[in-house]
Amino acid sequence: MKKVVFIDIVHAILFERLQKLGYHCVDATNYTEIEVKESIKDTFGIVIRAKYKLNEDFLKFSAKLGFIARSGSGLENIDIDYCEKHQIVVFNSPEGNRNAVAEHGLGMLLSLFNRLNKGDQEVRNGIWNRDDNRGIELDGKTIGLIGYGNNGSAFAKKLEGFDCRVLAYDKYKQNFSNRNVIEASMEEIFTQAEVLSFHVPLTEETNQLFDEAFIEKFHQPFYLLNLARGKIVHTKSLVEGLKSGKVLGACLDVLEYEPSDFSSFFTNQLPEELCFLFQQQNVLFSPHVAGWTHESYYKLSAVLADKIEQTFHR
Numbered sequence: 001m002k003k004v005v006f007i008d009i010v011h012a013i014l015f016e017r018l019q020k021l022g023y024h025c026v027d028a029t030n031y032t033e034i035e036v037k038e039s040i041k042d043t044f045g046i047v048i049r050a051k052y053k054l055n056e057d058f059l060k061f062s063a064k065l066g067f068i069a070r071s072g073s074g075l076e077n078i079d080i081d082y083c084e085k086h087q088i089v090v091f092n093s094p095e096g097n098r099n100a101v102a103e104h105g106l107g108m109l110l111s112l113f114n115r116l117n118k119g120d121q122e123v124r125n126g127i128w129n130r131d132d133n134r135g136i137e138l139d140g141k142t143i144g145l146i147g148y149g150n151n152g153s154a155f156a157k158k159l160e161g162f163d164c165r166v167l168a169y170d171k172y173k174q175n176f177s178n179r180n181v182i183e184a185s186m187e188e189i190f191t192q193a194e195v196l197s198f199h200v201p202l203t204e205e206t207n208q209l210f211d212e213a214f215i216e217k218f219h220q221p222f223y224l225l226n227l228a229r230g231k232i233v234h235t236k237s238l239v240e241g242l243k244s245g246k247v248l249g250a251c252l253d254v255l256e257y258e259p260s261d262f263s264s265f266f267t268n269q270l271p272e273e274l275c276f277l278f279q280q281q282n283v284l285f286s287p288h289v290a291g292w293t294h295e296s297y298y299k300l301s302a303v304l305a306d307k308i309e310q311t312f313h314r
Helices: 012-020 033-042 080-085 094-113 116-124 150-162 186-192 212-216 235-244 272-278 294-312
Strands: 003-006 024-027 045-048 067-070 089-091 142-146 165-169 195-198 222-226 247-252 283-285
Touching (some): 003 033, 080 089, 094 150, 094 222, 094 247, 094 283, 094 294, 150 165, 165 186, 235 272, 272 283
Parallel strands (some): 067 089, 142 165, 142 195, 195 222
């Protein structure tokens, strides 16, 4: 019986379905790193979210490894080259939370445009200031998407009902224009976009892609959404863009400074740029939860179960 080690907590449906497929599933979510490395010596599968970096130093303990199942979309914590060299199949599940990310992005954008957080807090404190809480409408805006995979296409679909003009640039896709989106060049996004939203993984190409030089290429002030990976946006450049007025506001579900565990982050001295953003009413935050709804928690694991079954049990 082949073994699968669960390093991170995921929805129980994955554990249950793999057991029905005949795997011996091991709950190692409370193991120490040493215990995990001992446990994976004879494992066929590893299930993970982001607890460890599965690099060569980690994976070399798994001589019989056949697959890694990553609950979520990003694969930056997995050494893909090592996996390809050793014929280890890597699964992820962006299909499981693309709708959640799209709804969250739309919710953040509407909240920012309509100043809902500010208005809510003022009313709670006895302040009734209608004029200062007047919003702007999403209708008719030109939205620029960088990346048109699972999340980008789902966000474009959500925007359809708002009569937006949606432009999308994807370096690795062509001929994808449809009723929801117009395939565009980066130059077209720079010249036309009023809202910019990132939907790309963190790679060497995208790391700190949003910097001062990038901002300067826009022909008009714009709003920023980042629900992808924090390090795509250079925070200091975002601050300068906000100060200059080139960036009108930002919705940030992810931060450049994110460690794998944020529990102790706020007990330390915070970066000056982050402190500035915390003081701005035109910047909206959420705690890297865009793709983490009650529904997506199930779907992320169900998608992985489907992929493992289709690959190894046809």
